[in-house]
Amino acid sequence: MINLLSNLKISVPEKIFLKDPESSKLGKRIIEHGILLIEEIGFDSFTFKKLGVKIGSNESSIYRYFESKHKLLLYLTSWYWAWIEYQLVFATHNISDEKLQLEKAIEIVTRSIKEDSTFLHINEVILNRIIINEYSKSYLTKEVDAENKEGYFVIYKRLVTRLRDMIVKINPKYTYASSLASTIIEGALHQHFLKDHFKSITDCDTTTTPTQFFTDLTFNTLR
Amino acid sequence: MINLLSNLKISVPEKIFLKDPESSKLGKRIIEHGILLIEEIGFDSFTFKKLGVKIGSNESSIYRYFESKHKLLLYLTSWYWAWIEYQLVFATHNISDEKLQLEKAIEIVTRSIKEDSTFLHINEVILNRIIINEYSKSYLTKEVDAENKEGYFVIYKRLVTRLRDMIVKINPKYTYASSLASTIIEGALHQHFLKDHFKSITDCDTTTTPTQFFTDLTFNTLR
DNA sequence: TTTAATTGATAGTAATACTGTTATATTTGC
DNA sequence: GCAAATATAACAGTATTACTATCAATTAAA
Helix, strand or coil, rough: CCCCCCCCCCCCCCCHHCCHHHHHHHHHHHHHHHHHHHHCCCCCCCCHHHHHHHHHCHHHHHHHHHHCCCHHHHHHHHHHHHHHHHHHHHHHCCCCCCHHHHHHHHHHHCCCCCCCCCCCCCCCHHHHHHHHHEEEEEHHCCCCHHHHHHHHCCCHHHHHHHHHHHHHCCCCCCCCHHHHHHHHHHHHHHHHHHHCHHHHHHCCCCCHHHHHHHHHHHHHHHH | CCCCCCCCCCCCCCCCCCCCCCCHHHHHHHHHHHHHHHHHHCCCCCCCHHHHHHCCCHHHHHHCCCHHHHHHHHHHHHHHHHHHHHHHHHHHCCCHHHHHHHHHHHHHHHHHCCCCCCCCCCCHHHHHHHHHHHHHHCCCCHHHHHHHHHHCCCHHHHHHHHHHHHHHCCCCCCCCCCHHHHHHHHHHHHHHHHHHHHHCCCCCCCCCCCCCHHHHHHHHHHH
């Protein structure tokens, strides 16, 4: 994965940012340390002022890249899902067996990230933890319909759709392909959260993974 | 349901509040209009000051009932899950057929609330919408482990456990009963959200319900 | 090297999330 | 029915948040 992606840029809907953080050194520092600080203190306590202190830069400079911390979260989540989508497409496109293909796809969308290797300034392991803990907050807002119209969630929706299409290929008669696909992706994040904080209501732990659970669930349902 | 519950009090872990809102007229007004205001402007914009204005009462008076708006949310969510748990226990305890019992249980935890009838000052229809839109925010915090230790999530966990036990009864060999139970409950909220805001990634709409999807999913998996 | 663009420093504002104090109601116990 | 206890309202005050605006200092591009 490392070399394959070295000159590839993950693209995020342009309206999310005021100025592309990939276009400058400061922008990249905002992303890099934004990820680290959100993971460290949580999104709710995170402020641009604190991030400014951390990167030795000014609060107002950060505002020139993102209107608000909410937009920064939208940027990070879009980036993350685009990255997952890339992996999904890349890892499944040359698998001819449709069952194996869906199996691989489920693995990619449900696994936890263990290696930080692909992009220089983005720690994917920590970003994955942010997605687990904060992703819901990006859409559970009163502005969700307006922001959806602006295209802020296209990447996520496209990912779900790709998974749905693979489900349909396996069993075209199955009535709930979209719901199953969205349940797998959202549900995996939830199971990862539960294994870290509410162990009593999940079977996932160090030996059993969300991937196993959702693979079993999917193929039992589609058979 | 109306008469049966008329002298029943839903009980919420005591540490959540400073003073029991059920113990006074002001307390009940806080709950009643808190629900309405959170639904109206969203939890993120909701403040005790605004609620004070709405109920013609003082901000500092509300603080004598709840430490913070986060605690109010914990109160409302605990109340909601306790109410669902009551319905689950009540509606399933005299069903001897285990399959029918689980079917009923899934219906209760996944359906959307259409009637506001049981408790005078609590609008369950609107509370259900709040749960769909805001429940995740009650646990996706840096304080979740500390608050879990304090018992703030016991009711929710007990509900998931009850559903898990019914799943186990149907198929004792199934390995993922806890994960399936937590996926049904959390996943249903998510599907309700999707049908309102991201229609393209769900099959649920006016004719197809989350209940149908999760019933089908569960029994296909356990068979 | 001049100009343009970017960043940093500083100031300022309205709102948030509280805490504290004191006065005024309201309830309760006798 | 009245005093004492309790609850609520009104007001003041604080640190922080989530920005916006202005202008000076750097840095990059033509």
